[in-house]
Amino acid sequence: MLELLVVISIMALATAGIALAMRDNGQTQLEREAARLAALLDAGRAQSRASGVPVRWRGGPQGFNFEGLAPNALPHQWLATGTLVRGNAVLLLGPEPVIGAQQVLLTHQDHPDQALRVVTDGLRPFRVESVQ
Template sequence: MPTLAVGNRRAPARAHGFTLLELMVVVAIIALATASVGFALRDSSQVQLEREAERLAALLESARARSRANGVAVRWYSTADGFRFDGLPAQALPQHWLDPDTRVRGATSVQLGPEPIIGPQAIVLSTSAQPERALRVATDGLRPFTVQVTP
């Protein structure tokens, strides 16, 4: 190893290269950048369907709570351009999908109350862009409506 003379003492020359810590920091930065790009590139129709399903679950729970509080029967119906809640005032809750490509498969109505136990019910949502992908908004009658991935 070459040495440099400093006065009467000799100091070892500094080695060139990267330390292990520097390499680990660079690898961590690359991993974070890759992960963020992966999340940014998610399929927009899948994200939109998830939003619609979560929104529907919240709306169904809201209608269910209003039905129980007022003692009035409330029923959710799927329509050609969206959905409606019978038993609630016309503008009490939204009646349109955020994405016009959202479709309901199978059962097109759900009874929401006023009884505290409503029985198992489910609504399956899909999009016209990707009909093979679907999400199920369901309850067992006791628990709140939740979003589930269909097999």
């Protein structure tokens, strides 16, 4: 009987360890949010160029907005609650084919020491970089 209890205890500990390892941590959420934002910024930039209308992106703690596009043309909320924008939260996305170098720093309120940069040099698409 004692051996059975030991085996069950070992199995319970292993299951708990696997469950904790599979949880979505803050860094993964932030990476997912930054990749999504890079794709949305490129989509906003493409729509600005196609329509010839200037588009500005403004970010904040409640979400973000693409000014110059139809209200429901692109999403306007963060997927992860607690996502924050550090510093300048305004980007000009077009309609010119070449825009200035721009960046946005994203962080999460639960992990303020972790940040990711969504950046473009004005020629290439937006990409995600680590902040050192």
